[in-house]
Amino acid sequence: MASFDQSQRPPVQAEDVAAFxxxxxxxxxRIGVLDDHYLGQDRPLGEARLLFEIGEGASLRELRRRLGLDAGYLSRMTKALQAQGLVRLVVxxxxxxxRLVEPTPAGRAEVAEQQRRADALAAGLLEGLGPAQRAELTAAMATAERLLRLAGITVETVDGASADARACLDAYAADIDARFPEGYDKAALVRPEEVTGDAGAFLVAYEEQRPVGCGALRRLxxxxxxxxxxxxxxxxxxxxLARRLLAGLEQAALARGLAVVRLDTHAVLTEAQAMYRACGYAEIPRYNDDVYGGHWFEKRLRAEDGA
Known part of the structure; x- marks a missing residue:
């Protein structure tokens, strides 16, 4: 797989890094991350967070993927919780x-207490603000979370026949089948050879190693x-993320010497139509025989498109 979606962006400024x-x-x-007794309990933040993430049970493989932890570090923390009687390992x-990790009754009680203390800590921090200020802070945190999630997502070029590509297309087909009044026939999906190598490109977006989006480009x-x-x-x-995928596909088109890109969209996908117009696509007459097409768009690419 090849990652490209950061290659055209301007460098991060030193003052932005410093502010972050x-x-x-x-x-x-302020929230006590530096304390070995996080929230006043007898363990550091890492162990407390792992206990929370285990929930009612999870595999070590899933925890490693979800938390981005080294296998050895995860194993050591799990053993520490096991030694304290808070979790058990099950095959x-x-x-x-x-290897599944499940909480013991003591572990469940510990998480409940952890939740109570975390809520109290958050409430204590918010008490110093008035209602309007709390609303402002909450909105700012929602924006920060959204942008941090987007920053953490990578977009990769994958083979059109790969498992991730086909899984994304299956999910796409199921999604629009539920939205289109006439349903959707998977036979209309692009073929792997149309979107691989010089013929085109298939992009998959990954969040914490999990596919969360896709887009395809083929030569017309x-x-x-x-x-x-x-x-x-x-x-x-x-x-x-949809705009990032669209920019990535435009970048892939330029890399293949394509000066114009076209697309069509269903009449019910009004949000997609609005996004394409906002991204510089102009509506044109029908250019294909796609039975699901209701609006047709075109964009003439410049070197800065996809950046």
């Missing part, structure tokens, strides 16, 4: 290669490409 780190230092100090009968004619199947998982919508 300054906020990080302040916030981590499921259906797969002896898996000399100098002309077509964008297909721009899709974002419901849990990753309203982050700005």
């Amino acid at each position: 780190r300054r906020f990080n230092r302040y916030f981590t100090r 499921p009968a259906h797969d002896n290669r898996l 004619a000399p100098g002309v490409g077509e964008i297909r199947h721009v899709w974002v998982h419901p849990e990753a919508r309203r982050l700005g």
Whole structure:
């Protein structure tokens, strides 16, 4: 897989880095991250967070993926919690290669107390603000979370026949089948050979190693490409990811010598139509025989497109 979606962006300014780190230092100090007894309990933040993430049970493999932890570090923390009687390791009968971690009754009680103390800490911090200021802070944190999530997502070029590409297309097809009044026939999906190598490109967006979006580009004619199947998982919508995928597809088109890209969209996908117009696409007459097309768009690319 090849990652490209950061290659055309301007460098990060030193003052932005300094501001980010300054906020990080302040916030981590205020919530007690530096204390080995996080929230006044007898364990550091790492162990407390792991206990929370285990919930009612999870595999070590899933915890490693979700938290981005080194296998050895995760194993040491799990053993520490096990030694304290807070979790137990289970090997499921259906797969002896898996290791599941489950909370004990003591572990559940510990998480409940952790939640109570965390709520009290947050309430204590917010008490110093009036209602309007609390609303402002809450909105600012929502914006910060959205942008940090978007910053953490990577966009990769993958083979059109790869498991991740086909899984994204299956999810795309199921999603629009539910939205289109006439349903959707998966036979209309692009073929792997149309969106691989010189013929085109298939992009997959990953959040914490999990595919959360896709988009495809294929050649229509000399100098002309077509964008297909721009899709974002419901849990990753309203982050700005669809625009990033679209910019990535435009960048891929330029790299293949395509000066024009076209696309079509269904009449019910009004949000997609608005995004394409906002991104510089102009509506044109029908250019294909796609039975699901209701609006057709075109954009003439410049070197700065996709940046």
